[in-house]
Amino acid sequence: MTPLTWTCPLPGGGSAEEYALTFDRGRSLRLLIVPALFDEANRLRRFTVEVMRRLDGAGIDCFLPDLPGTNESLQPLEIQEPQDWRDAMAAAARRFEATHVLGLRGGCLLTPKPLPALHYAPAKASAILRQMLRARTLAAREAGREETRESLMELALAQGIELAGYRLGPEFIRLFDGMAPPSGALTIAQDTLGGSGLWLRAEPGESAVQADALAAAIIVPLS
Amino acid sequence: MSDDTDLLLRKILTDVLGLKAGQADDFTEDTGLFGHLPELDSMAVAGLLTELEDRLDIVIDDDEIDGEMLESYGGLLAFARAKREEA
Numbered sequence: 001m002t003p004l005t006w007t008c009p010l011p012g013g014g015s016a017e018e019y020a021l022t023f024d025r026g027r028s029l030r031l032l033i034v035p036a037l038f039d040e041a042n043r044l045r046r047f048t049v050e051v052m053r054r055l056d057g058a059g060i061d062c063f064l065p066d067l068p069g070t071n072e073s074l075q076p077l078e079i080q081e082p083q084d085w086r087d088a089m090a091a092a093a094r095r096f097e098a099t100h101v102l103g104l105r106g107g108c109l110l111t112p113k114p115l116p117a118l119h120y121a122p123a124k125a126s127a128i129l130r131q132m133l134r135a136r137t138l139a140a141r142e143a144g145r146e147e148t149r150e151s152l153m154e155l156a157l158a159q160g161i162e163l164a165g166y167r168l169g170p171e172f173i174r175l176f177d178g179m180a181p182p183s184g185a186l187t188i189a190q191d192t193l194g195g196s197g198l199w200l201r202a203e204p205g206e207s208a209v210q211a212d213a214l215a216a217a218i219i220v221p222l223s
Numbered sequence: 224m225s226d227d228t229d230l231l232l233r234k235i236l237t238d239v240l241g242l243k244a245g246q247a248d249d250f251t252e253d254t255g256l257f258g259h260l261p262e263l264d265s266m267a268v269a270g271l272l273t274e275l276e277d278r279l280d281i282v283i284d285d286d287e288i289d290g291e292m293l294e295s296y297g298g299l300l301a302f303a304r305a306k307r308e309e310a
Contacts, residue, residue, distance in 0.1 A: 039266055127273070130273070131269045131270060131273050132266075132269070134269040134272065134273070134285070135265045135266040135268070135269035135270075136265070137285055137288075138265040138268050138269055138288070139265035141288075141290075142265065148285055148286075149285050164266055196237075196238035197238075199270075200238045200239050200270055200274060201238070201239065201240075201241045202239055202240055202241070202262040202263055202264070202266075202267035202270075203241060203262050205241045
């Protein structure tokens with residue numbers, strides 16, 4: 001596994017270096033992996049890398065780039081818009097000469113065309129947003145403040161909002177809310193993996209059984 | 224009338240808390256949840272409620288969520304049962 005940087009286009013022109021975890025042995029099958037989003041990215045990080053190790057063992061090169069503004073990225077998150085993330089993933093696909101793309105959960109929203117795509121347990125953008133808003137109202141209530149989803153959404157669309165530690169701009173919220181995964185992907189459903197989704201866990205967990213199952217579900221259609 | 228709400232709720236808690244199979248069998252009405260289990264923070268509770276909606280086919284409004292229903296297993300179970308009846 002090699003961490004390296006790749007050149008990512010900036011929204012206003014120019015470029016910046018972003019980080020990616022890679023297994024690259026110059027093989028013909030090259031899979032770009034678009035990570036899960038926000039909180040789920042952290043909970044699925046180890047699982048994602050465990051799946052990558054298995055793909056590497058099966059002869060598939062794989063690449064896990066950061067989305068600008070997340071993980072190791074030095075870009076500000078609050079100026080990102082969904083299309084910037086799509087453009088970033090398309091640039092990563094070119095840089096790593098990907099032949100296929102795998103989206104994980106919310107990452108399925110961002111899999112660049114025209115690469116053949118696999119979608120693992122795709123999540124709707126509205127559901128992701130709704131859950132983060134709900135977490136914020138729960139935390140506010142614990143702190144003795146009353147916030148409602150409607151008033152928070154109003155605030156979010158006017159001036160942006162911090163949800164689960166992520167500072168999102170108003171344009172991001174407006175455009176993200178209606179997003180659905182692109183059509184034509186091969187969907188890998190969670191119930192085929194022999195366990196419940198690790199993104200549900202309150203604490204990041206791992207499952208060798210599920211990592212084996214997801215890797216197998218990727219290897220078969222690619223080979 | 225058969226009621227699988229109890230079973231489904233234990234399964235959801237098993238998934239969210241990463242419990243081993245059977246561990247959730249020990250939950251009683253008084254088992255503490257939000258505010259008692261450190262890993263059950265607001266993000267985890269939000270996830271739990273979303274799973275509850277999906278798996279029980281119910282919709283939970285923000286103003287229905289109160290401290291009492293989240294505080295104990297019994298409170299959450301009673302809430303889930305009531306929601307399913309009205310659904």
